[in-house]
Amino acid sequence: xxxxxxxxxxxxxxxxxxxxxxxxxxxxxxxxxxxxxxxxxxxxxxxxxxxxxxxxxxxxxxxxxxxxxxxxxxxxxxxxxxxxxxxxxxxxxxxxxxxxxxxxxxxxxxxxxxxxxxxxxxxxxxxxxxxxxxxxxxxxxxxxxxxxxxxxxxxxxxxxxxxxxxxxxxxxxxxxxxxxxxxxxxxxxxxxxxxxxxxx
Amino acid sequence: xxxxxxxxxxxxxxxxxxxxxxxxxxxxxxxxxxxxxxxxxxxxxxxxxxxxxxxxxxxxxxxxxxxxxxxxxxxxxxxxxxxxxxxxxxxxxxxxxxxxxxxxxxxxxxxxxxxxxxxxxxxxxxxxxxxxxxxxxxxxxxxxxxxxxxxxxxxxxxxxxxxxxxxxxxxxxxxxxxxxxxxxxxxxxxxxxxxxxxxx
Amino acid sequence: xxxxxxxxxxxxxxxxxxxxxxxxxxxxxxxxxxxxxxxxxxxxxxxxxxxxxxxxxxxxxxxxxxxxxxxxxxxxxxxxxxxxxxxxxxxxxxxxxxxxxxxxxxxxxxxxxxxxxxxxxxxxxxxxxxxxxxxxxxxxxxxxxxxxxxxxxxxxxxxxxxxxxxxxxxxxxxxxxxxxxxxxxxxxxxxxxxxxxxxx
Amino acid sequence: xxxxxxxxxxxxxxxxxxxxxxxxxxxxxxxxxxxxxxxxxxxxxxxxxxxxxxxxxxxxxxxxxxxxxxxxxxxxxxxxxxxxxxxxxxxxxxxxxxxxxxxxxxxxxxxxxxxxxxxxxxxxxxxxxxxxxxxxxxxxxxxxxxxxxxxxxxxxxxxxxxxxxxxxxxxxxxxxxxxxxxxxxxxxxxxxxxxxxxxx
Numbered sequence: 001x002x003x004x005x006x007x008x009x010x011x012x013x014x015x016x017x018x019x020x021x022x023x024x025x026x027x028x029x030x031x032x033x034x035x036x037x038x039x040x041x042x043x044x045x046x047x048x049x050x051x052x053x054x055x056x057x058x059x060x061x062x063x064x065x066x067x068x069x070x071x072x073x074x075x076x077x078x079x080x081x082x083x084x085x086x087x088x089x090x091x092x093x094x095x096x097x098x099x100x101x102x103x104x105x106x107x108x109x110x111x112x113x114x115x116x117x118x119x120x121x122x123x124x125x126x127x128x129x130x131x132x133x134x135x136x137x138x139x140x141x142x143x144x145x146x147x148x149x150x151x152x153x154x155x156x157x158x159x160x161x162x163x164x165x166x167x168x169x170x171x172x173x174x175x176x177x178x179x180x181x182x183x184x185x186x187x188x189x190x191x192x193x194x195x196x197x198x199x200x
Numbered sequence: 201x202x203x204x205x206x207x208x209x210x211x212x213x214x215x216x217x218x219x220x221x222x223x224x225x226x227x228x229x230x231x232x233x234x235x236x237x238x239x240x241x242x243x244x245x246x247x248x249x250x251x252x253x254x255x256x257x258x259x260x261x262x263x264x265x266x267x268x269x270x271x272x273x274x275x276x277x278x279x280x281x282x283x284x285x286x287x288x289x290x291x292x293x294x295x296x297x298x299x300x301x302x303x304x305x306x307x308x309x310x311x312x313x314x315x316x317x318x319x320x321x322x323x324x325x326x327x328x329x330x331x332x333x334x335x336x337x338x339x340x341x342x343x344x345x346x347x348x349x350x351x352x353x354x355x356x357x358x359x360x361x362x363x364x365x366x367x368x369x370x371x372x373x374x375x376x377x378x379x380x381x382x383x384x385x386x387x388x389x390x391x392x393x394x395x396x397x398x399x400x
Numbered sequence: 401x402x403x404x405x406x407x408x409x410x411x412x413x414x415x416x417x418x419x420x421x422x423x424x425x426x427x428x429x430x431x432x433x434x435x436x437x438x439x440x441x442x443x444x445x446x447x448x449x450x451x452x453x454x455x456x457x458x459x460x461x462x463x464x465x466x467x468x469x470x471x472x473x474x475x476x477x478x479x480x481x482x483x484x485x486x487x488x489x490x491x492x493x494x495x496x497x498x499x500x501x502x503x504x505x506x507x508x509x510x511x512x513x514x515x516x517x518x519x520x521x522x523x524x525x526x527x528x529x530x531x532x533x534x535x536x537x538x539x540x541x542x543x544x545x546x547x548x549x550x551x552x553x554x555x556x557x558x559x560x561x562x563x564x565x566x567x568x569x570x571x572x573x574x575x576x577x578x579x580x581x582x583x584x585x586x587x588x589x590x591x592x593x594x595x596x597x598x599x600x
Numbered sequence: 601x602x603x604x605x606x607x608x609x610x611x612x613x614x615x616x617x618x619x620x621x622x623x624x625x626x627x628x629x630x631x632x633x634x635x636x637x638x639x640x641x642x643x644x645x646x647x648x649x650x651x652x653x654x655x656x657x658x659x660x661x662x663x664x665x666x667x668x669x670x671x672x673x674x675x676x677x678x679x680x681x682x683x684x685x686x687x688x689x690x691x692x693x694x695x696x697x698x699x700x701x702x703x704x705x706x707x708x709x710x711x712x713x714x715x716x717x718x719x720x721x722x723x724x725x726x727x728x729x730x731x732x733x734x735x736x737x738x739x740x741x742x743x744x745x746x747x748x749x750x751x752x753x754x755x756x757x758x759x760x761x762x763x764x765x766x767x768x769x770x771x772x773x774x775x776x777x778x779x780x781x782x783x784x785x786x787x788x789x790x791x792x793x794x795x796x797x798x799x800x
Contacts, residue, residue, distance in 0.1 A: 005607060005661055007205060012412075012615030015212030020623060022286050023220060027293035031301035050286070054279040061205055061275075075661075076779075079654040086622050086650070093627035101631035179276075207405060212612075215412030222486050223420060227493035231501035250486070254479040261405055261475075379476075407605060415612030422686050423620060427693035431701035450686070454679040461605055461675075579676075 003070050006078060010060060013082045017089060018053045021046055024093040045096035045108075048171060049088050055178040056085060056115060063126065066136040071129045077122040084114035105167050106160035112171065113153040120146060149174050203270050206278060210260060213282045217289060218253045221246055224293040245296035245308075248371060249288050255378040256285060256315060263326065266336040271329045277322040284314035305367050306360035312371065313353040320346060349374050403470050406478060410460060413482045417489060418453045421446055424493040445496035445508075448571060449488050455578040456485060456515060463526065466536040471529045477522040484514035505567050506560035512571065513553040520546060549574050603670045606678060610660060613682045617689060618653045621646055624693040645696035645708075648771060649688050655778040656685060656715060663726065666736040671729045677722040684714035705767050706760035712771065713753040720746060749774050 025042050028035035060081075067074070091111040095104040123140065130136055152174050160167035225242050228235035260281075267274070291311040295304040323340065330336055352374050360367035425442050428435035460481075467474070491511040495504040523540065530536055552574050560567035625642050628635035660681075667674070691711040695704040723740065730736055752774050760767035 002661070002665065005611065005665075008208060008608060009611045009615055009657060009661075011205065011209045012212050012612055013619055015209055016216055016616055016619040018282075019213055019216040019220065019286055020619065022290060023223070023623070024627070025290050027224070027290060027297055029297070031294070031298035031304050033303060036303070036307070047283075050283055054276075054283075057209060058275055058279075061202070061209075065202065065205075075658055076654075079658075082618075083647075083650055083654075086619055090622060090625050090627060094631070097627055097629070098631035103633060103636070104631050107636070208408060211405065211409045212412050215409055216416055218482075219413055219416040219420065219486055222490060223423070225490050227424070227490060227497055229497070231494070231498035231504050233503060236503070236507070247483075250483055254476075254483075257409060258475055258479075261402070261409075265402065265405075408608060411605065411609045412612050415609055416616055418682075419613055419616040419620065419686055422690060423623070425690050427624070427690060427697055429697070431694070431698035431704050433703060436703070436707070447683075450683055454676075454683075457609060458675055458679075461602070461609075465602065465605075 003064065003067060006070050006075060007061075007064050010064075010078060010082060011057075014053060014057045014060070014085065017085055018050060018057075021049055021089045021092055024089065024096065041099045042093075042096035045092045045100075048175065049092040051175050051179070052112065053085065053088065055175065056081075056119070059119070059178070063123065063136075066134075066139060067126050067130065069129065071125065073125040074122070074129060077118070077125040081115055081118040081122050084111065084118045087111045087114065100164045100168065102161050102164055105164045106157050109153050109157040109160060109167055109171065112174075113150065113157070116146070116150050116153060120150075145177060149178070203264065203267060206270050206275060207261075207264050210264075210278060210282060211257075214253060214257045214260070214285065217285055218250060218257075221249055221289045221292055224289065224296065241299045242293075242296035245292045245300075248375065249292040251375050251379070252312065253285065253288065255375065256281075256319070259319070259378070263323065263336075266334075266339060267326050267330065269329065271325065273325040274322070274329060277318070277325040281315055281318040281322050284311065284318045287311045287314065300364045300368065302361050302364055305364045306357050309353050309357040309360060309367055309371065312374075313350065313357070316346070316350050316353060320350075345377060349378070403464065403467060406470050406475060407461075407464050410464075410478060410482060411457075414453060414457045414460070414485065417485055418450060418457075421449055421489045421492055424489065424496065441499045442493075442496035445492045445500075448575065449492040451575050451579070452512065453485065453488065455575065456481075456519070459519070459578070463523065463536075466534075466539060467526050467530065469529065471525065473525040474522070474529060477518070477525040481515055481518040481522050484511065484518045487511045487514065500564045500568065502561050502564055505564040506557050509553050509557040509560060509567055509571065512574075513550065513557070516546070516550050516553060520550075545577060549578070603664065603667060606670050606675060607661075607664050610664075610678060610682060611657075614653060614657050614660070614685065617685055618650060618657075621649055621689045621692055624689065624696065641699045642693075642696035645692045645700075648775065649692040651775050651779070652712065653685065653688065655775065656681075656719070659719070659778070663723065663736075666734075666739060667726050667730065669729065671725065673725040674722070674729060677718070677725040681715055681718040681722050684711065684718045687711045687714065700764045700768065702761050702764055705764045706757050709753050709757040709760060709767060709771065712774075713750065713757070716746065716750050716753060720750075745777060749778070 025039060025046055028039065070078075088111050091104070091108040095101075095108045098104045120143075123143070123146075127134070127137055127140070152170050156167040156170035159170070225239060225246055228239065270278075288311050291304070291308040295301075295308045298304045320343075323343070323346075327334070327337055327340070352370050356367040356370035359370070425439060425446055428439065470478075488511050491504070491508040495501075495508045498504045520543075523543070523546075527534070527537055527540070552570050556567040556570035559570070625639060625646055628639065670678075688711050691704070691708040695701075695708045698704045720743075723743070723746075727734070727737055727740070752770050756767040756770035759770070
């Protein structure tokens with residue numbers, strides 16, 4: 001029960017975050033092509049953030065699917081993750097409206113770094129609630145992808161001040177790595193169910 | 201469980217998309233009839249988009265009801281559908297505020313074409329997860345209505361540049377065809393349950 | 401399952417409708433009392449609409465609790481109700497920002513009349529799906545309160561052009577009548593469960 | 601069933617309240633650091649309100665977890681709580697945009713006092729529905745933390761007119777007290793389950 005309400009609330013917040021970003025893409029007052037074309041940085045920023053938030057929802061979905069129960073620590077670690085994710089629409093709008101200027105592009109990296117660190121903390125609290133020999137513990141393993149993403153963001157933020165394109169390439173690259181769903185958890189869960197099914 | 205969270209998240213996003221469109225219908229500053237009447241293109245666009253998104257929710261509801269489980273491919277195909285649907289409020293606002301000008305009316309067609317194609321892809325992934333002899337495979341059949349809609353949008357988009365009314369008639373016509381709920385799936389599901397009920 | 405997704409989607413849409421109205425209550429740019437006091441018509445309109453939407457959610461909740469299953473007709477009648485409810489934030493904002501001017505106050509009545517009629521249609525489709533001897537049919541009875549509300553709105557709309565206060569009194573009065581929860585359904589449901597519990 | 605729809609609706613409303621606040625943090629038109637730094641009062645107000653709403657969700661979650669059933673009184677007491685919470689984004693925006701001016705800071709206290717009192721009323725109705733010897737009654741005990749918060753808000757509101765920082769310190773302090781989850785309920789629930797598990 002507790003876990004279901006946590007995932008329902010998270011779904012609600014993530015659904016709103018992913019959708020209100022489109023409100024920043026304001027309909028131009030004139031109906032010509034130039035007005036539409038001028039929106040491209042806002043549109044590209046929207047697509048990138050949509051993909052990132054979809055990735056978070058997807059991973060959150062897999063992570064919580066492995067949890068049997070939630071503790072107070074898990075509840076707050078989850079709120080902390082949602083807080084950081086709620087800043088993404090702001091950074092997306094600022095970056096898009098200013099045509100990928102340096103400071104907004106760097107700040108966008110900060111609002112990607114925040115949820116990445118918060119996700120680690122959430123994983124930690126879920127792991128602690130389930131023990132080091134749980135399905136989740138085996139499924140996550142060393143979590144190289146998560147650690148690499150944090151390193152990538154930490155490189156991208158200063159690089160945005162050198163040249164924004166360098167940071168943008170890193171943001172897109174990390175998203176592409178994550179677009180592959182977290183098969184580690186899926187596979188381990190599948191193995192566990194398979195074994196259970198075989199058990200006499 | 202997995203499927204339930206997918207439908208809950210989709211419900212959340214679709215509920216927000218259908219509701220935020222009304223935010224584009226800004227309350228006029230003056231209280232006279234002329235100010236209200238001037239809003240008619242925004243209102244008509246809102247009604248049309250409300251109907252389209254309601255149709256998508258309805259069909260999505262029937263489609264997912266037939267699915268026993270969801271795969272990573274289904275999750276992402278669903279996100280892809282939600283992405284295209286999230287662009288409808290933007291195109292609705294642009295078309296309404298510019299009194300059905302040619303380019304916005306054509307772009308509206310593009311934002312209808314996008315979800316239609318994305319829906320095919322989602323169907324494909326759900327079918328692949330369930331096999332060619334599943335209830336869903338029989339229920340969908342040739343999906344003539346879906347294919348006809350895509351052809352209709354592909355005609356409407358260039359026609360919007362000839363005369364906007366031609367495109368508008370097609371958009372309304374396709375919506376009317378879909379307002380009839382997808383009885384194919386309902387009937388086949390009903391048959392299957394009927395047979396199961398009769399089984400000794 | 402079908403019914404659950406319908407109520408979940410309705411909950412989402414109603415939750416958004418009730419909450420986005422507060423976005424119309426824009427924070428004044430100055431921090432003095434006069435700026436706050438000037439917002440009173442917007443605030444009063446918000447409170448009234450919040451109460452109305454809360455009443456609809458409450459009654460919708462009771463109505464759907466009696467339904468065993470939903471049909472295509474019920475799905476669309478529900479969408480129709482949500483459409484009318486989605487217009488309430490617009491009329492609320494227009495009435496509030498224009499200090500209860502005549503036309504906006506009349507239009508507010510129209511956006512209350514719309515959902516009231518749509519609710520009748522939804523009841524009709526749910527009743528048709530359950531038969532004239534169902535729990536719901538007995539619980540609803542003659543639905544005098546629903547019919548009286550429609551008559552009241554039909555009176556209030558023209559009266560708004562005579563004097564806005566007359567319409568406002570009717571809107572508040574109808575809300576007060578409905579604030580009493582629908583005990584008819586609660587009582588009949590309770591009776592039914594009581595009898596079942598007693599059955600040998 | 602009834603309780604589940606109540607919590608789902610509350611989750612939806614709270615998720616929207618917590619997320620739309622970020623819409624008040626409008627992306628600046630210029631891309632320089634000064635423009636970003638100028639947003640600090642808006643950001644700090646957002647963080648404080650995010651924490652408060654997260655606390656309410658958390659406590660609401662625990663409170664409803666103890667309830668076996670909901671009555672009409674509980675439904676309306678819950679709506680009353682959501683109404684007060686829906687005013688928090690307005691007060692947050694007003695306080696943030698006016699750099700913690702006296703009147704907005706005092707009003708912010710009023711919009712914290714409102715939900716605190718509404719929460720007491722909700723507790724009262726849930727307790728009344730479950731009886732004085734229920735798990736919840738034992739778990740809540742004297743509810744010193746809830747009473748102390750109300751007293752703190754009642755002090756902070758007039759103090760805001762003396763010096764805003766005094767009120768701000770109280771608002772932050774109360775939030776810190778509540779950040780500790782409501783272990784009373786968790787512990788009692790745990791005890792009850794423990795006893796049940798031990799029962800022959």
